[in-house]
Amino acid sequence: MEEPRIGVYICWCGTNIAKMVDVEYIAEEVKKLQNVVVSRNYKYMCSDPGQDLIIKDIKENNLNRIVVSACSPRIHELTFRKALENAGLNSYLFEMANIREHVSWVHTDRKEATEKAKSLVIAAIKRVAFHDSLEKRYVDINPATLIIGGGIAGLTAALEIAETGKQVYLIEKKNSLGGNLAFVDLSYPDMNSISQVLDPRIEKVINHPNIKVFLNTEINEVFGYVGNFETKLFENTKAEEILKFGNIIVATGLKPFDPSVIPEYSYGKLPDVITSIEFEKMLKSGIIRTKDGKKPKNIGIIHCVGSRNNKYKEYCSRTCCSTGLKFANQLRDALPDAGIYELYGDMRAFGKGCEEFYTQTSRKDIVFMMFDQRNDLPKIKASTHNRDFNMIIEINEKLSGEELNIPVDMVILLVGAQAQDNAKDIAHAVGISMCGNAFYIERHPKLDPVATTTDGVYIVGSCQGPKGIIDSVSQTRAAVSRILGTIAQGSVQVEVTTAVVNEDVCCGCQTCISVCPYTAISFDPENNVSVVNEVLCKGCGTCGSACPTGAIKSRHFTDLQILSQIEGIMSLELEEI
């Protein structure tokens, strides 16, 4: 092995790291380490000048190993690997030490934080010395795309991709397309008919020569990797057919919150307490009536049902406020004399045109009342005192400070959004992660909000977090452009950090074969050794841990690399090294 010539770069991340970690001290200290040729600190290593610094040093000082000590490798490892490539160095001769997420942001004592950061940097230096160059591997991309979910996001994705001449498989678990929007009457704030937007799209998708739609179909397990996925479909639980595709869009949407768990609202007990979904259906039918068939005289619209309350869902469902305003407008048009009450925690009419929509709505003789969304929900109670109303809403009105009783004969609950019941099954099938609320996690919340940590799998629409039509469609188009980009390239780079067998050391015990979750290892009886199929191997390294002779090596996570890292992480006194 050539003598390592290591360049070390400690990032300030503005004040994010530098405030809690003495970056200059660490950069000075590690200069003393063997094989460290250059050691610098810089304000933003990920910036262009920061990367240029590395590239320049590699060329001028003949560096062959690089350590960047900055944020999480999950954020910028690829950025720096590219910089190495630009300097003509193999991108795997690089290691990152995470001194932001794991040090400066979580510790409060500067001395302790600096000491810990130093040990992480030393560990990275010791590890990188044993890094090997790895050759990139490319695989061809199957131009077909699998889309899971036939709501507005899934339909948009299907059409966008199919229009470019590529095959699309669209899977929907229900027996019709359109998702939650299929129940919605008008869109806000423009008050246009949803079905005029949705129905032609559904029609087009069903008849498109490049789109194959599977209704009543759920997905069990997806095999393969980016560019070459495969799944067996089950339509009504009978095995249907095997599909092959290169990319996956998960567009499984959301499920409306079930308000019957909130005792204050008596949903399910009082017949004229209905959800926003039920009211949309009423609007679509054109007839607004109470259960007794009467025109309602006083209507309450309650916001944040199930949302923004730690007892139920902590998050904001994003579409309810404007939906409530939309309902108020539609009710005012249909029932000019009715009393309309909007009961809200906070009015969040965000987005283009929505604040204006709020102002316009408030001029239409609609009563707005505020309540404490977290601690004091209004209570809906039955009333038998008067024929004109059968319910009373008791509210502690926050702005006036008064306790008010509002007589109503219809209450609309603006139910929030929650993840689908089968969110976990889908996550398992395609290999993506979920947050605590069972929404899918994007690769990077800001810089890569449509991709996931599994290459070739994209998340769009409300399965990633509650959102309206505009955001869902934008996100979908972003994912589509990413997919079309990879299809246009024809091939995609795949991980090369697979396992490899040293046949001279392998004793043929086949322990590795028994632990491999991907049946990626087979036995060669002629030579009495195990053989790794690199296409099937995903590089988990379980075989490496089980091998009694150390014959199987997990590339980029070798014993030597990790053991050196442990040595480095524990070497606290530099003099000892």
Place this chain on the structure above:
Amino acid sequence: MSNEPKIVSFLCNWCSYTGADLAGTSRMKYASNIRIIRVMCSGRVEPTFVLKAFREGADGVLICGCHPGDCHYHEGNYKCLRRYKLLKKYIKQMGIDEKRLRLEWISASEGKQFAELANEMAETVRNLGPANIKDKLDLFEKTKSVNEGENVEKEKMEAI
């Protein structure tokens, strides 16, 4: 050098490392005793890594993987669990308190749980006091190398 215990932690890339990152992005505060090493899967954590950490002076070792059923590689965490159970018994025989080794499941969304776990582990190990494995072995090897007149450590390194 501070007297604070040192804990080496092996986190799987997909769930636990991301969870630890989340603790960072959420600015949760926890004890600085934990030093994290990333592996792709908890199934990659060889018993050797754990023993090496104790050998190098760690007072505790924390392994974190995805929750059962959530492993990115289907079942690597189960492999890890099996090895862990055996390893617990083994280190006890070696005179290392088994509480110094811990395996927990941390998902990508459990930043808070990770921060709490880090504090808990630091507390446990602090109460146990220094593990002293390194000092014992260093002394043993020093005596041995003086006796044999050769550098055993060097030979060991070459063997790796």
